Amino acid sequence: MxxxxxxxxxxxxxxxxxDYARKAGGALGAAAGAAGSATAALGGAEAGAALGMVAGPVGSIFGGLAGALMGALFGGAAGCAAGTAVGEQIDTHVLxxxxxxxxxxxxxxxxxx
Structure with missing residues (x-):
């Protein structure tokens, strides 16, 4: 207020x-960031699987899943921040x-x- x-x-x-544009920008940015980070998520899955091999095949599976999830979360967070910043500018100067x-x-x- x-x-x-x-x-x-x-x-x-x-x-x-x-704050309609800020909210929409944050949601769209998070979705785009999570989807766009597929390459990072796959890289994280490979790294997690390699590190998880120390604990055997089950560790490799959980390590791969954790790595993929972390990649998607970081991409989504970065996209959300960028989308929110753009949306805030639209709210302030356009709407x-x-x-x-x-x-x-x-x-x-x-x-x-």
Whole structure:
């Protein structure tokens, strides 16, 4: 909630942010990052399987799965962070990101030149 803003329609200071682009960007970025990290996940699976061989075949299987999972998680986290940052810029500079809790009016950030 940003108390320094007021609604241009009713002058209320009860303003909330909607953050639609930030939320969508984070979700899309996480999905793209996880999918795009397939190569890293496969590399992690190979490394995990090699390290798991110390514990035998079962260790190799669990090591491979853990390595693949870690690769996908790291890729998803990086994609989520990037998508959230892009979405935040869209919310701030393109969309009407503010909503008045008093009258329901949506408006963008006031431009300062």
């Amino acid at each position: 940003n108390h320094s803003l007021s609604c241009p329609r009713c002058n209320s200071t009860r303003i909330a942010t909607r 009407d990101n503010y909503e008045c809790n008093a009258c329901g009016h949506n408006f963008g950030q006031p431009r300062s030149f």
